[in-house]
Amino acid sequence: MWRNCVRLARRGLGRGAVLRPDPTVSRCGVSKDYALPNSSWSQGMMDLYSRFLEMCKDGTWKRIPSYSNSVDHIPGKAFWGVHSKYQPQLWQTINMDTEGVGFEYAMFLNPSEKRMVCLFQPGPYLEGPSGFAHGGSTATIIDSTIGSCATFVAGRVMTANLSINYRNPIPLGSVVLVDSKVDQVEGRKVFLSCHVRSIDGQTLHAEATALFIRLDSTKSLQQQMSCQ
């Protein structure tokens, strides 16, 4: 199991503490691609997935696998420097081993449009208001989608700002399309926007804007991630 293979060791819990992967633990088992259909996917999710797979055939879209470290698999600029002692499995932690209970999703990238979409089916663990997705889970899937888009364009980035307007609640078990794109790049700043809509396009669930900052290559990641 993933948890047995990629235990994270907490070290230096004082100021500036960061979570690092335990170097004594092998990365075996991280190869499961969570972004593939499973029995929890509704017909709506399957239909949308098939539609995007079809659009991958001419190379317009690319399916993005999700290995709990999806950063490794986004085409484009290398995410982690070769000398970095930090491993990317810290980043994508939203997969769950039990199918259907949490984030069921699959992302597709349109490189020429600098656009990343995510088919998202929230499960019961993500409940906020009765029967609907928690706003934090919506924020998580938006951040991951928009962040993957920013990563494709700029490489090593972190969310500096994420602003969400929640327009209509997302029913648990329904399928929504998270559609994000890069609006502008100014130096190290990547500005993006995103809409979350029902698959028939009739309901706008949320809209968001975000600023991602490309990490400064002259600073160590520890400096940039320290709490000091």
Ligand SMILES: CCCCCCCC(=O)SCCNC(=O)CCNC(=O)[C@H](O)C(C)(C)COP(=O)(O)OP(=O)(O)OC[C@H]1O[C@@H](n2cnc3c(N)ncnc32)[C@H](O)[C@@H]1OP(=O)(O)O
């Ligand atoms: C595939 C993976 C998808 C992953 C998606 C998930 C991504 C995440 O959730 S990341 C985790 C959440 N984010 C964080 O914890 C980030 C915490 N913040 C930080 O680490 C730092 O503030 C960081 C890295 C964003 C920027 O730090 P640093 O590199 O030192 O940049 P800094 O020099 O301060 O600022 C650079 C520029 O950005 C601007 N800027 C920085 N932060 C902000 C902000 N919040 N709002 C507006 N502007 C900002 C600065 O004003 C500056 O502008 P200018 O160049 O015009 O003067």
